[in-house]
Amino acid sequence: MTTIIGQPLHRTDGVAKVTGTARFSAEHPLARMAYAVLVQSTVAKGKITAIDTARAGAMRGVLLVMTHKNAPRLPTPKPPGKDEQPPNPKLSLLQSDEVLYNGQPIAVVVADTLEHAQDAARHVLVRYAAQPAALDFQSAKRQSRAPKPQPDRPSETARGNAESELARSAVRIDTVYMTPMENHNPMEPHATIAAWAGGQLTLHDATQNVSGVRKAVAKNLGIAPEQVRVICPFVGGGFGCKGSTWSHVVLAAMAARQAGRPVKLVLERTQMYGPVGARPMTEQRLRLGAQPDGGLQAVMHDTVSHTSFLDDFTEPCTSPTRMLYASAALRTTQRLATLNLGVPTYMRAPGEASGSFALECAMDEMAYALKMDPVALRLRNYAERDPEKDVPWSLKALRECYRVGAERFGWARRDPQPGSMRQGRTLVGYGMATATYPANRLPAKASAMIRPDGTALVRSGSHDLGTGTYTVMTQVAADALGWPVDKVTFELGDTAMPQAPVSGGSMTVASVGPAVQAAARAARDKLIALALGDAMSPVHGVPADDVLVENGWLVRKSQPGRREPAAALIARNGGAPVMADSESKPGDEKKQVSLHSFGAVFAEVHVDADLGIVRVPRIVAVYDVGRLINRKTGHSQLMGGIVWGVGMALTEKTEMDWRVGRAVNANLADYHVPVNVDIGAIDVTVLDGHDPYINALGARGIGEIGITGVAAAIANGVYHATGKRIRDLPITPDKLIA
Template sequence: MSARTGILGTGMDRSDGRLKVTGAARFSAEHPVPRAAHAVIVQSAIAKGRIASIDARAAEAMRGVLLVMTHKNAPDLPAPRPPAQDGQPPGPKLSLLQDDEVFYNGQPIAVVVADTLEHAQDAARRVKVRYAPQKALLDYKLARLEGRKPASRPERPADTSRGNVPGAMARAAVKVDALYTTPIENHNPMEPHATIAAWEGDTLTLYDSTQNVSGVRKTVAARLGIAPENVRVICPYVGGGFGCKGNTWSHVVLAAMAAREAGCPVKLALERTQMYGPVGARPMTEQHLGLGAAADGKLAAVTHDTISHTSFLDDFTEPCGAATRILYASDSLRTTQRLATMNLGVPTYMRAPGEASGSFALESALDELAYALGMDPVRLRLRNYAERDPEKDLPWSSKSLRECYRVGAERFGWARRSPAPGSMRAGRALVGWGMATATYPANRQPARASATILADGTAVVRSGSHELGTGTYTVMTQIAAEALGLPVDRVRFELGDTAMPQAPVSGGSMTVASVGPAVHAAARTARDALVAMAVADPASPLHRADDVTVENGWLLRRGAPDTREPVAAVIARHGGEAVHADSQAAPGDERKQYSMHSFGAVFVEVHVDPDLGTIRVPRVVGAYGVGRLMNAKTGHSQLMGGIVWGLGMALTEKTEMDWRTGRAVNANLADYHVPVNADVGAIDITVVDEHDPHINALGAKGIGEIGITGVAAAVANAVYHATGKRFRDLPITPDKMI
C-alpha cells in the first residue's frame, strides 16, 4: 500500500458499479446504431460432409428479409490466415461461407438478415439444406488411438523430459499410476457473443463483445482484405468472457460481411444454444499420472501424459502438464501432449487453460501418494517444495507458497483432521477434508496508455484494454490516481476502443500486470510535466523549488506543504491547455533471470449424504501469494469467483454430447449446471503479503485464473477422505457416488 495516499491496495468500490446496476452500461448488442438490421446464423445439422444444396428462396421471400448469405453468394475473401496477434498464436480457422464443406455439427452455413430479430429467426428456419453426409469421427476412444503430437511453442513445448525417468521410477519405494479424465466444459458468460457491424464507405466499425479489441481489428482486416486502420472495434463492457471471447470467431467476420452485402448496419447476437460449438469450449482430457517416491515422500519420478480433443477444422492444445513441470522438485520428470482429432468445433481457452484441468490430475495423484505413504498431504507437498523452478533452473521472482500452506491450514483448522477415510461425520453426513496446491504463471505483454490532465484539474487516462467484470476500470483508476497525485474521483479511466493506445488481450491473467505499468508510466510522465511547468513559472509559489510533488490535487513542496497551489491553477496560467503524455511498458530480460508464477493453497470441506450421494461444500479456505494486490475488494471477488467455478468443475459442469450427431444436448443454462448461491458455502480468502520486485514496476501479478486451479482436486480429495472412494472422472455427480 502506498504510504503517501493509500489508494493502491484499498478495497475501493467499482467505478463502473453504478452504471452496471442501473442498466446504463452498454454492452455490445445494446449500442444504438441507426438503421441496424438483425442477423441470425443458420447452423449445420451434420458433423461431417458437404452441403449438397441450399435453398433460400422461401426465406428470401418472407417479410422484412434483406439478405440470405450462403456459400453460393457470399463474397470471396482473401485466403491467407491472419498473423499472430500480440505474441499469441493465430486464432482458429473460421467458417466464412467460402465453400460447402462441413467439419462439425453447429458450424455456420448461412446468415439471414432481416428488419427485426423475429423476422430473421423465422426466415432462418425456412432455409432448406440438403447434405451429403460423410462418416464423422465422434468416438473419443478411436480418435485418441490416432493421437498426434501438437505443434510446439517455445514457451510450452509439447513434450519435456529431465533426468532418468524409467530408472528413478524403478527405484521408487511407493508408486501411483492413475488415469484422470475431464469432460468438455462450456464458458456460458451471462452476455452471449454479440457483434454490431456498421460500414461507412470503406471504414468498418464493430461493436463486439471481445477480450481483445486489437486482435479483432487485425483478424477482421486480414480476413476481409482491408487495412487495419480502416477497422475500429469498440467494447466498453464485456458481460463475461473467461477465454471464449479472446479469439475472433466466425460470427464477427460474418456480421461484417452481411452488413456490407445488405447495405446497412447488422446486429448479430448468438443464441445461448449457439454458444456450444462455434465459439470454443474447454476440451475433454485424458491424463495419465505416474508418481514414484521414496519412503520419506521425496519424489523420485513424475510422468504426466495428456491427450486432449481437438477439431478437424483447426487445432487447439490444452497444456495440462504445464503446472506439473514446475510445481514440485523432482530430478526425473516427463510430460507429453497428444491430440485426439474429432468432428467437433475448435476448443479454446477457458479460465486457467491447462492448469485447471492439469491441476485436477496432478493434485489428485499427490493425494493418492500421500495416502499410500501414510503422510499428511500438506507435509508431502512441503517435502517436495521447489525452491527454484525445476524446469528452467531459475529462481522465482517471488514465491510465498510455504506461507500459503501455513495460513490456509491454520484458518481451515487442518490440524484437527482425522486422516482415516470415513472417520469424520456431521450427523448422518460423511465429512471430508481435502486440499491442493494452486498455481498460475505471472504473464505480461507490452501495453500502451495515455494520460491527460485537463484544465479543471481532472484527468483522463486511456488504454485499449477491456472490462470483463474483473474491475479493470476501477484498478486502473487507482493506479492512475496514485501516480498523478489526484483523488480517485478526479480521474476517469477509459478503455475498450482501438482508437486508444493498444493493449494486449485480456487473457492469461495479465491485464493489470501489462496495462497497469503503462498507465502508471503515462500518469507519472504527465505529472512530472505539470511539476516542471510550475517550477519554471515565475508566478507559481513553487518557482524554482526543489522536491515538488502532487498530492490530492495540489502541487506542493515536500517538507513545506503550505507552499502549494492547485493543479488547475498551474494549467490556467498556461492558457488552459491540457497536459498530455503517452507511454508504454513492456517486459525486459527479467524472464531470462527469473521464473514468474503465482501460488496458493486451497482447503475444502465436503458433506456427503451416504444414501443419496449428494455432495455439499459448506466451506472453502484459500490462501494466495499474488504479488501486490491493487484492490482488496475486486481481488477478493476474482479469487472467490475462481473458487466457485472450481466447485462447478468438480461437481456439476459437463457438456453432454449426443455422440451420434456431435451436438450438445444440454446447450442451455437449465441443463448445463453451474453453481448457484445455494451450492456455495463460506469462502475464506487470504492474500498473503508478497513483494515481487521483478515482475513489473507495480509488483502486481494476475489473479483472474489462479482461483480455479487446485479446487477440483481439493474437492475430489475431500470426497475420498469422506467416503474412501477415489473419483478420477469429473464431474463427481450423485450417480457416480451411488
C-alpha cells in the same frame, strides 16, 4: 507508501451497471439497424449438396440470405511466419460447401427485425452428403498426434530418466484422470454490431481483445487494420471464449457490407455451444514414484486432449506438473485426438485448471500410499527453484500459504482415515490442493491528460470483463498523478485508444497497470516542469525533487505552505491540458527468474451416505499473488474462481449426443453451473507481497489462479469422506453410489 493502491475502493463502474446505463455490445443503437441470425449445420461431417434460400429470401422483412453460394470471396490469409503463432482459430466464413462439425455456421439471414430474421432462418432448407464423422474420443486417441510446438508449451519435456527412477521407487502410483468438455456460459452471449461508412468498418463486439479482433477481421476481409475500429466498453463475462475472434464477427461485417446497413448478430444461447469454443476433454495419466520419506523420484504426466479438424488447440495440462514440485526425474507429453467438433479454446486457467486436478489428486493418492499427511508430502517436495527452468522464483510464499491455510481451516482436526469423520448420516471429508498460475505480461500503451478543470483522463485500449479493470486502473492512475480518485476517469475498450493486449492469461493488471502508471507519472512530471518554469507559481525555481503533486495540488515538500491547485497553474498557462503517452514492456526478467503465483486450497465436503449428494460447506484459500491493487475487486476475483472450481468438481459437463456431435444441454437450465445454494462459506486470504520482477507495481494477475486446485481439493475431500476415489469429473451422485 501509497494510500490509494491496495484500498478496497468501490467499483467506479458500479453505478452504471446497477442502473442499466452501462452499454454492452448488443445495446448500441444505430440508425437503420438490421438483424442477423446464424444458420448452423446439422451434420458433423459432409458436404452441402443443396441449400434452398428462395422461400426464406421472399419472407417479410428479409434483406439478405448469405450462403457459400453468394458470400463475397475473401482473400486467402497468409500463413504465419516460421516463429509466428496464428492468433485465432480458423473461421467458417461461407467460402465452401464443406462441413467439419455439427453447429458450423452455413448461412446468415438478415432482416429488418430479429423476429423476421429468426423466422426466415428456420426456412432455409439444406441437404447434405453426410460422411462418417470422428466422434469417439477413445478411437481418436489411438491416432493421436503431437501438437505443433508453441512457446512455453512443449509437446514433450524430460529431465533425468523418469522410467528408470520410477522402476526403482519404493512407492508407485499409476492413475488416469478424465475431465469433460465444459462451456463458458457468460451471461452476455457473443454479440457483434457491424457498420460500414465508406471503406471504414466499426464493430461493437463482445470481446476480450479489441486489438486482436481488429487485426483478425482486417486480415480475413483483406483490408488494412486502420480501416477497422473495434469498441467494447463493457463485457458481460468472457472467461476465455471472448479472447479469440470467431466466425460470427467476420460474418456480421460481411453481411453489413452486403446489406448496405448496420447489422447486429447476437448468438442464441444454444449457439454458444460449438462455434465459439469450449474447454476440451482430457485424459491424463499420472505416474509418480517416491522414496519412503515422500521424496519424489519420478513424475510422469501424459495428456491427450481433443481438438478439431478445423484447427488445432492444445490444452497444456502438463504446465503445472513441470514446475510445481522438485523431483529426481520428470517426463511429460501432450497429444491431440482430432474430432469433428468445433475448435476448443481457452477457458479460465486453460491447462492449469484441468492439469492441477490430475496432478493434485495424484499427489493425494501418493500421500495415502505413503501414509503421509498431504500437506507434509507437498512440503517434502517443495521446489526452492523452478525445477523446469533451473532459475529462482521472483517471489514465492507457498510455504506460508500452506501454513496460514491449514491454520484457518483447522486441518489439524483431520482424522486421516477415509470415512472416519461423520455428522450423523453425513460423511465428512477434508481435502487440500496446491494452486498455481504463471505471471504473464505483454507490452501495453496508455495516455494521460490533466485537464484545466482539475480532472484527469487516462486511457488504454484494455477491457473490463467485470473484473474491476476500470477501478484498479483508476487507482493506479490517481496514485501516480497525485490526484483524488474521484477526479480521475479511466477509459478503455476501443482500438482508437492506446493499444493494450488481450485480457486473458491473467495479464491485464500486470501489463496495462505499468503503462498507466508511466503515462500518469509522465503527465505529472510535465505539470511540475510547467510550474517550475512559471514565475507566478509558488514552486517556481525550486529543485524538481522538492515538488510533489498531492490531491491535485503542487506542493513544495520542504515548505508545504508553498502550494497551488494544478487547475490554476494550467489556466494561467493558456488552458491547454497537460498530456503524456507511455508504453510499458516486459524485459528479460523471464530469463532471470520464474514468474508464478501460488496458493493453497482447503475444502470441507459433506457426502450424503445414502444418496451420494456432495455439498461443500466451506473452502479456505490463501494466495501469494504479489501486490493486490484493490482488496475488494481482488477478493471477488478469487472468490469467482473458487466458485467455478466447485462447478468444475461437481456439476459442469457439456453433455454430447455422440451419434451426431451436438451438445444436448446447450442452455442454462440443463448445463449446471453453481448457484447460491451450492456455495458455502469461502474464506480468502491474500498474503502481503510485492513481486520486484514482474513490474514496477509488484502486481501479478489474479483472474485464473482462483480456479486452480479447487476441483482437486474437493475430489480429495470426497475420497477422505467416502473412501471412493473419483477420477472422472464431475463428481456426481451416480459415481459415488455405484
